[in-house]
Every structure is written in structure tokens, then in C-alpha cells.
Amino acid sequence: MHELSLACPQEQVELLSDALEALDALSVSVEDADAHTDAEQALFGEPGMPAPRNAWQRSRVLALFATQALAQDAVDLLSAQDFFSHCDVVGLAPLAEQDWVRLTQSQFAPVSITPDFWIVPTWHEPPAEARYVIRLDPGLAFGTGTHPTTRMCLRWIAAHASEMAPARVLDYGCGSGILAIGTAKFGARDIDAVDIDPAAVESTRYNADANSVQLRSGLPDGATGTYQVVLANILATPLRVLAPLLCAHVADGGHLVLAGILDRQVAELQEAYAPWLTLSVADSEDGWVLMTAQRG
Numbered sequence: 001m002h003e004l005s006l007a008c009p010q011e012q013v014e015l016l017s018d019a020l021e022a023l024d025a026l027s028v029s030v031e032d033a034d035a036h037t038d039a040e041q042a043l044f045g046e047p048g049m050p051a052p053r054n055a056w057q058r059s060r061v062l063a064l065f066a067t068q069a070l071a072q073d074a075v076d077l078l079s080a081q082d083f084f085s086h087c088d089v090v091g092l093a094p095l096a097e098q099d100w101v102r103l104t105q106s107q108f109a110p111v112s113i114t115p116d117f118w119i120v121p122t123w124h125e126p127p128a129e130a131r132y133v134i135r136l137d138p139g140l141a142f143g144t145g146t147h148p149t150t151r152m153c154l155r156w157i158a159a160h161a162s163e164m165a166p167a168r169v170l171d172y173g174c175g176s177g178i179l180a181i182g183t184a185k186f187g188a189r190d191i192d193a194v195d196i197d198p199a200a201v202e203s204t205r206y207n208a209d210a211n212s213v214q215l216r217s218g219l220p221d222g223a224t225g226t227y228q229v230v231l232a233n234i235l236a237t238p239l240r241v242l243a244p245l246l247c248a249h250v251a252d253g254g255h256l257v258l259a260g261i262l263d264r265q266v267a268e269l270q271e272a273y274a275p276w277l278t279l280s281v282a283d284s285e286d287g288w289v290l291m292t293a294q295r296g
Contacts, residue, residue, distance in 0.1 A: 119145030177204030
């Protein structure tokens with residue numbers, strides 16, 4: 001395997017990428033040519049805000065080829081094209097053989113929620129101090145325990161362990177099902193986990209089976225009646241829209257737990273939910289907040 005590295009202006013990236021694929025590149029990726037320097041540029045802003053820019057000023061295009069000869073042929077053919085006049089060959093080098101599965105797995109270590117509550121990928125042994133363990137591997141749906149919003153929700157669940165059994169729980173926008181599974185680990189036995197994405201529904205079912213917990217996973221119409229705990233880790237905009245629906249599912253004395261909210265969005269969420277419940281900030285981490293309310 002050989003890696004060909006090219007530098008080019010942004011306006012040539014798409015054309016160059018298409019040409020590399022036509023020349024039998026196994027894969028083509030694009031990165032900021034100024035990454036890790038003072039000139040590095042972010043393409044993505046905060047959730048709900050427009051992107052600072054659509055593309056980098058200078059891009060590096062990386063293409064993998066099965067052999068050095070194929071990579072060199074690509075260089076020779078591209079160099080003869082008019083559009084390549086502002087592009088440069090940065091390098092052509094063999095790529096060391098690696099166990100890509102093992103390399104990917106090494107990026108996901110056990111995550112501590114509390115000293116005795118851990119999220120542990122299946123290829124790791126749980127820490128000795130772990131009393132509560134959710135087995136979860138990265139997959140198709142959001143929720144691996146690494147994001148602040150997920151950690152805050154799980155911390156709240158652990159802090160309210162005495163109220164989990166035998167609570168009826170709704171995880172609205174369940175993603176991987178991690179929050180629903182978390183409530184089951186702390187004693188909840190009547191759990192609905194719903195999502196608009198069929199892949200998330202399937203992911204939740206798989207993860208529930210892997211953790212030997214019982215829950216019902218389905219589309220949003222599977223949420224019926226009221227619950228002692230209603231969890232929704234989504235984003236501020238859908239949470240605003242869902243305010244009347246989510247509040248209607250909260251039983252007397254029940255808790256509403258919302259995440260996916262930035263610091264600057266607290267007031268607008270409080271206003272959106274004010275006709276039904278009074279939200280307050282219960283936790284914060286890295287610019288994200290957890291908001292909760294209790295009925296009656």
C-alpha cells in the first residue's frame with residue numbers, strides 16, 4: 001500500500017479527487033494543509049450555528065494505491081493536466097501494514113461516569129472498581145458515553161438511582177440506547193426507548209441484548225402514557241418543538257431530563273417549557289448543560 005499526498009487550492013479538490021478515483025485509488029481523503037499550525041481553520045461551528053466557512057483555503061489530498069507503480073502512474077497522468085498546474089506533489093511513500101481493527105479499537109477506552117459506573121467496549125475488561133457496567137461499542141447511532149451530554153445524563157441517572165426502581169422510563173431520541181440501558185442498570189424495569197431513525201431503534205435493541213436488559217425499542221409512537229423519568233438527549237431546536245409532547249409524558253412527581261443544550265440556549269429552553277414545567281440547570285460540562293424539571 002502506498003500513500004500519495006498532494007497539495008492543491010480548494011477549487012481543485014473535487015476535480016482532483018474524482019481524477020484519483022478514476023485512476024484506481026483505493027481511497028481519497030481531504031484534510032486542512034495548515035492543520036496543527038497557526039493558520040489552521042475550523043470548518044464547523046457550534047450546533048445550530050452556521051459553519052464559519054465552507055472549505056479550507058489550502059487542502060491536502062491523500063490517496064491510497066495498492067502499489068507504488070499505480071501511484072506513480074497517477075502522478076504522471078495528473079501532472080500533464082491543465083487543472084494540476086496549481087497543485088503540488090507533497091510525497092509518495094509506502095504505508096506500513098497495520099491492524100486497522102486493533103487501531104480503531106485502541107481509540108475507545110473505558111469511560112468513567114462515576115467512580116463505580118463505567119461504559120466499557122467489549123474488547124476491554126471492566127475496571128476493578130466498576131459496580132455498574134454498560135457494554136457498548138461504537139456503532140451507527142449516537143451515544144457511546146464520550147460526549148458531555150451523554151455523560152451528564154448518565155451522571156444524573158446514577159445520582160437518582162433510588163428513584164429508578166421500579167420507575168417507568170422514557171428515553172426519547174434513544175440513539176444507541178445508552179441512557180435507557182443506564183436506567184435499567186440502576187433498577188428501572190418498564191422502559192420505552194424511541195427514535196425517529198430505524199437504525200437507532202435496531203442499535204438500541206442490539207445493545208440492550210448485549211447488556212442483558214429488558215426494554216421496548218421502537219418509533220416515537222411507541223411512547224404512551226406517563227413516566228416517572230423522561231430523558232431526551234437531542235439538540236435545542238427539536239427540544240423546543242417537542243416541549244408539549246415531552247411534558248405530557250411526565251407523570252406527577254416525575255422528572256424531565258434534557259440534554260444537547262449549549263450554555264447560551266438555557267433561557268430559550270426555559271421559555272419554551274415554561275407553560276408546563278420549570279426547567280433549571282442541573283449540570284454543565286465543556287459548554288453543554290443538563291436541564292431538569294420535576295412535576296408537582
